[in-house]
Amino acid sequence: MDDEPAENISGGDGDAGRFAEFEPGDGTSRAEAVVDRLGDLYWQKTYGVRKTTSSSSAARQNAERSEDGRDAFECLVRTVLSQNTSDVASQPAHDALMERYGGSEARSAADSSSGERRDPRDGDGLAAALADAHRDELAETISSAGLYNQKSETLVRLADRVCEEYGGEAGFDEFVRTGDPGEVRAALLDMKGVGPKTADCVLLFAGGRDGVFPVDTHVHRIARRLGLAPPDADHEAVRAALEAAVPPEKCGFGHTAMIQFGREYCGAREPACLDGPEACPLYERCDRVGVDELAETVVDPAEAAGE
CATH class of the missing domain: 1.10.1670.10 (Helix-hairpin-Helix base-excision DNA repair enzymes (C-terminal))
Structure with missing residues (x-):
């Protein structure tokens, strides 16, 4: 891919x-x-x-x-959803994903329906929700984006790494916004499924980096x-x-x-x-x-x- x-x-x-x-x-x-x-x-x-x-x-x-800028992890998720598809197709997938996994209420409902206990690595954050998501359910949720099976695997893998290495999306967001741009870009490119365009979009739209x-x-x-x-x-x-x-x-x-x-x-x-x-x-x-x-x-x- x-x-x-x-x-x-x-x-x-x-x-x-x-x-x-x-x-x-x-x-x-x-x-x-x-x-x-x-x-x-x-x-x-x-x-x-x-x-x-x-x-x-x-x-x-x-x-x-604006002071309420896009979180780095959500920006990463959205950009992955856009890969090999158009905004018209990826936008509904992003909206459906956020509705299902993006808030504490959505997360609680997902936990209740699965009957499984989640790893409390990041409270009710999006990264923790996706790290624990059932891939079939996630794939169904983002099916409008195309290549949804591969993208669901990528999102779960990225979410798990963000939780493990940065303690969740808040730590990841802080790293993207305040870390050395070269180091941030290198870290993003080291994530499987993240290419130069995706890394640069995260730096630009979430990190606020000129140049x-x-x-x-x-x-x-x-x-x-x-x-x-x-x-x-x-x-x-x-x-x-x-x-x-x-x-x-x-x-x-x-x-x-x-x-x-x-x-x-x-x-x-x-x-x-x-x-x-x-x-x-x-x-x-x-x-x-x-x-x-x-x-x-x-x-x-x-x-x-x-x-």
């Missing part, structure tokens, strides 16, 4: 947090200029994490972030098509290129906005530029690697580079 989602999940509820003004700057790099142009197109979403972004001479993002630019399928495709990263770059190389070229305080917005742009304009098979320059707001900033406008054909940038 590929640990990276086929489509993005933004890591926060669609209407969570507040919208903040995004003020494009001078674009000191080409990648930053692209993000600034995306800032003209979309409101910046605030991610509901426990800090406020700083200002810079290039851009001032008055992103007042993190998660790369999903949309970002991977668009960055290479635009010419912001080498055409044959893998996900990690694209991430490194974007994080080096985009100011830290703009990376989170750049991630969500690039995904939105991919959904609305720059699809894998039918990018808007095939309808002419006026159809795409990034036309003047794009190398269109792999796109032949005259022949109206589209290939992966890596394939185009190999020709």
Whole structure:
């Protein structure tokens, strides 16, 4: 199973947090200029994490972030549910999971129906509930997300590890928010079923870390098509290129906005530029690697580079 989602999940509820003004700057790099142009197109979403972004001479993002940010473990759970599926499919699975396992009442009902005593490692928390969950019941609960048998195994395994190593979700949340970012990322990647995109989403949406630019399928495709990263770059190389070229305080917005742009304009098979320059707001900033406008054909940038 590929640990990276086929489509993005933004890591926060669609209407969570507040919208903040995004003020494009001078674009000191080409990648930053692209993000600034995306800032003209979309409101910046605030991610509901426990800090406020700083200002810079290039851009001032008055992103007042909510104090009730997404817990790190729930963010991890949600991102796992999104793997190899869409938000439309993963959202109902997340809602059903939280209804069944997310609160003390749900947990008590689950314990009563199972007739088994649970390990009281984390009170009535979500991590403890999932660590003790019957996998068949969990799989049924998240069935709308696809690959539910594998995902149920992954969630139980992750929950058990969070309970064992961090004493539950509160300790895990503290580690994600205050630990050294490199150490946090390494710890997340050491968990089976967690890939770079998942780890970076947890750092960004739960940890509130500036300078993190998660790369999903949309970002991977668009960055290479635009010419912001080498055409044959893998996900990690694209991430490194974007994080080096985009100011830290703009990376989170750049991630969500690039995904939105991919959904609305720059699809894998039918990018808007095939309808002419006026159809795409990034036309003047794009190398269109792999796109032949005259022949109206589209290939992966890596394939185009190999020709």
